[in-house]
Amino acid sequence: MKALIGKITLWRAVSTIILAVGAYAAYLRFFEGWVVSTNLTDAQPWGLWVGFGTLCGVGLSAGGFCIAAAVYLLGMERYRPLLRTSILLSFLGYCSVCVGMLYELGLPWRIWHPIIYWNKHSVLFDVSLCVMCYTTVLALEFSPSLVEKAIPWKGLRRWYLKWQHRILIGLVMAGVLLSSMHQSYLGGLFLIAKGKVHPLWYSPYLTTLFYLSAIPAGMALLVMVLYLCVRSLQAKIEYSLLQDLSRIMMILLGVYAVFRALDLVRNGATHYAFMMNKEAGYFWLEIVLFLAAPLALLSWRKVRDTPLYLYWTCATVVMGFMANRLNVSITALDAMSGAQYVPKWPEIALTMAVLTAGVIAFRLAVLYLDIVPRYEEPKEFRWLASDGAVAEA
Amino acid sequence: MAKKKAILVDVKRCIGCQACEQACEQAHGFPVEHPAGLSDKALTFVDQKGAKSVRRMCLHCEEPACVSACLVGALHKTPEGPVAYDASKCMGCRYCMIACPQSVPKYQWTKLAPYMKKCDMCYDRVKEGKPTVCAEACPVGATTFGDRDELIKEAWNRIRTEGDYVPRIYGTEEFGGTSVLYISDVPFEQLGFVMPPTGNEPLPMLSAAALGESPTVVLVGGSMLSALYWITRRRKAVAEAEKFGKFEGKGK
Ligand code: SF4
Ligand code: SF4
Secondary structure, X not given: XXXXXXXXXXXXXXXXXHHHHHHHHHHHHHXXXXXXXXXXXXXXXOOHHHHHHHHHHHHHOOHHHHXXXXXXXXXXXXXXXXXXXXXXXXXHHHHHHHHHHHHHOOOHHHOOHHHHOOOOOOHXXXXXXXXXHHHHHHHHHHHHHHHHHHOOOHHHHHHHHHHHHHHHHHHHHHHHHHHHHHHHHHHHOOHHXXXXXXXXXXXXXXXHHHHHHHHHHHHHHHHHHHHHHHHHOOEOOEHHHHHHHHHHHHHHHHHHHHHHHHHHHHOOOHHHHHOOOHHHHHHHHHHHHHHHHHHHHHOOHHHHHOHHHHHHHHHHHHXXXXXXXXXXXXXXXXXXXXXXOOOOHHHHHHHHHHHHHHHHHHHHHHHHOOOOOEOOOOOOOOOEOOOOOOOOO | OOOOEEEEEEOOOOOOOOHHHHHHHHHHOOOOOOOXXXXXXXXXXXXEEOOEEEEEOOOOEOOOHHHHHOXXXXXXXXXXXXXXXXXXXXXXXXXXXXHOOOOXXXXXXXXXXXXXXXXXXXXXXXXXXXXXXXXHHOOOOOEEEEEHHHHHHHHHHHHXXXXXXXXXXXXXXXXXXXXXXXXXXXXXXXXXXXXXXXXXXXXXXHHHHHHOOHHHHHHHHHHHHHHHHHHHHHHHHHHHHHHHHHHHHHHO
16 A cells, blocks of 8 residues: 555646646747747757647547447447546547647647638648547547536436437548548658658558558557556456457558568669668667567467566557658658758757656546446456456456 | 739849849848848848859749738738838738748747748839839849840840850749749759649649638538438427427327
């Protein structure tokens, strides 16, 4: 018990420090300017905030629409217990992206401009409209968890829940369509920069590649989060669900691997992978973390059956995914422009602060709302095993 | 409609005096000095490439990547030729900088409310029928301003009559054509000109190809999802009915 309190206060201290440093970084960004707070230049106008905050933030939040579609549209009732967790996770992910916009845009008070000024030829316009709509959809999908606890008037509560339930299927379908579009268009952003993107990452099929990679990455993050919920928040979750998720993830990773390989061959870019340079190094880092290592590990039964191993395998997938997005948005552009961009500390600090705020919000939601079934008392954590699968941590 | 205007830069005639730079800097109230490259305070600069001087600036593409990229339509191709910028729409996303094949748009990194900066071909003057300040300043006629088709004729004329030009005008076809045209007596590849990655397809077509799919995605995807949902609901109903039926059967 003492150990538990000690651990919590340690994490509290760490998060407080991260938030405080982040606040100072935000001060630097808004009052001291770009030169003090970032290493962005004309040659590398998009850095960590876009590459990590937006591309990874959106990509890793793909879990929500997948689980919602599985449960509501495909009738896979098994996954219903994961529904609220995945929606919450995606919702917070998109919130972090929207907050990120506030410091990554040069004129953030004009963040609403795409609502009235339309350029239908711009991929970025489509992305921003989809992200706005989908964040709204997620907020509506998530709203019952909040409404059922926070609205004290029974009539109003019932009325809201009934009304929300009526449009739910529509929301889920809209969510799938919107997600499919903007997940791929994020890759489509770089299509127009042909000639400015290193051939290892440029492809006319960037849209497909982004879509195919976001789904397994979103699942990997979901598995990690569920693991942590069971470990630290006394959640009751059947471990076999995580095993199933990781099996689907493995298939999707396999599909992506084949597509990526064929695409490289088609673009005649394979020889770049075997050069002795920075780009080839980052390329292999991405391939090993996102594809090779997880595929090898997941085909090993022991890994799939051991929660901790599965957790770390998914962590590898998530890191590999980040490597991919940062490669496309930074390495690939740097290689052609020679910008040599390395983020400055306030860029990292602000990113970390937003992530930490997300984690805190997630934790509070799980503790105070009905997101996932939990044990009343803090216990040694354990998994629900439905089919006798090994359930030890 | 107004005739399409253009600028013709003759690298062979250019003597590297930087008068165009200074005229541009004065017109915009920028510090008058020779810059190291294009920036938010230098919308044109004279690049020294060996013995040659090459003016760099926005090429005012016929089908500009920056215009198609800007999500709020802050950039637009005017009927007169210049690619103009409406600062009141810009939100500072910097996508134009990523999209432009020449990496022309620059950003005011030192400001707290930064805007994008690039040459607008003195659009306010051009609207009134005046030439750009750089063309007016050039003492040797290496930068000239005029109707685009007239300038192309003039350029071919120079190439034909004075034998030492490279037989090519950079800007008639590159990236779908531009409103700033270059001729030179040294191959463009050696002067640091950006060559189109493949063919001369206008870059906006690459995004258009991706975006063109959205209506299909919505239609096909939407109906597929509805079909799936219908099947799922039907399956559930059938399963329930069967359960019910079994129950009845047992009861009999
Ligand atoms: S050169 Fe670049 S900034 Fe100028 S019009 Fe073309 S795409 Fe736009
Ligand atoms: S920085 Fe401004 S001009 Fe450039 S794409 Fe963004 S909104 Fe448009």
